[in-house]
Amino acid sequence: MDLDVFISYEHSSKSIADSIVSSFERDKIRCWYAPRDVIGDYATSIVEAIESARIFILVLSGESSNSPHVLNEVEMAYKKNIEQSQAITIIPFKVSNDELSRAMEYYIKRIHWIDATTSSLETAIADLKNKVKRIIGIEDAPVAQSQPERTQNKYFTADDKKEVMRLKTQEKILQAFDGGIYEKAAEEFGSVCALDIGSNCGDNFYNRFAPLKNLEKAVGIEYDAAAVREANKRYGSDKFVFFQADVEAEDFAEKLDDILNEQGIQAFDIINISMLLLHIKKPYNLLKTARKLLKRGGYLIIRDIDDGYNVAYPDNEKLFKQAIRYCSESEFSGYRESGREIYTTLKDTGFRDIKLEKLGLSTVEMDYDEREALFDTYFSFIGDDLKLMCKKYPDSEHFATAYKWMVDHYDQMESEFMRDDFFFTLGFMLFSARK
Secondary structure (H helix, E strand, C coil), X not given: CCCCEXXXXXXXXXXXXXXXXXXXXXXXXXXXXXXXXXXXXXHHHHHHHHHHCCEEEEEECHHHHCCHHHHHHHHHXXXXXXXXXXXXXXXXXXXXXXXXXXXXXXXXXXXXXXXXXXXXXXXXXXXXXXXXXXXXXXXXXXXXXXXXXXXXXXXXXXXXXXXXXXXXXXXXXXXXXXXXXXXXXXXXXXXXXEEEXXXXXXXXXXXXXXXXXXXEEEEEEECCHHHHHHHHHHHCCCCEEXXXXXXXXXXXXXXXXXXXXXXXXXXXXXXXXXXXXXXXXXXXXXXXXXXXXXXXXXXXXXXXXXXXXXXXXXXXXXXXXXXXXXXXXXXXXXXXXXXXXXXXXXXXXXXXXXXXXXXXXXCCCCCHHHHHHHHHHHHHHHHHHHHHHHHHCCCCHHHHHHHHHHHHHHHHHHHHHCCCCCEEEEEEEEEEEEC
């Protein structure tokens, strides 16, 4: 007998056990529960099933905690767990708030349970199934497509104060990541005329280019009108100016020409594109336009991300793996494999001297505050994006479950992330290329 899960329950909870088994077996999780799977002698069949199972699920209620049959099954699983060095994982699934028997308390007092009394049964069973999948190593299939794809994703608005603050935090940790690349590029020019495409509220652009001693003019482009107003309010000057334009609009190139004519600019020495390509559908078109705007020998600098290069260790419960998966499923999180396509797209659009300047931002040598900032900049937005997906797809059980899972596990993930022996790398990529 080769089993994933043994279900222990008292007869009054039979309908709940049925629902668990039905949900699990749709995902090919091999279940055993009585009386369906009893073959031959009842007691012998139960003993053999518990001995073969990797996970023991206890449907926990006042009735089951006082049932001699259930207590016998729990005792067998408890002994197997101890005697065979955790060969079976016990997961109580709490379905009532009744007082438990002293005997049941003895066996499960220190075991974390899933509480089905604080949410819908459907949601609780989905949480239970996700936990079982992580333990037995079943990979979820993508939600809607076999492969991720790029979509047009206008993810940013200056009216989203929480996102603005998150980007400020991200900006702080990325300044060290950039490693002086802008200064090195600027050294090759007598004076620098720079363009930033996707400037948000202007923080990243201003912090990178304002220190350049030979900066002559800096133009920022952003689709969100409120962000443009904020950027001009904060940083607008004779050197810095920000304009509203949508990079995916059909008239984007024409609008850029109008801006250059207004500013008396023929071409740029440096063009910067930071964390934008993952949010647009056709980066090829944007990079072709960018190349036309560069002077011969000018630099294009791109920062983007690829979650395929994320590493979290140790991740014993696969919490970080699950959170990263949920991130990739949200339409608001952008195309999470964007970074790996940049080199090829740069080649296809005629750029030369392409360099991968940096790959991966890690917690190694980070202090507590820097670790906290890195956790916040990546994981804080996942729950918010899943909440938006719930609003967009109100009938989706999957996104409702994903959002609840992220909320329920966020504090535990942060606690693990802040441990000294925890290692995390986030797949930021920094490219440079020349015309």
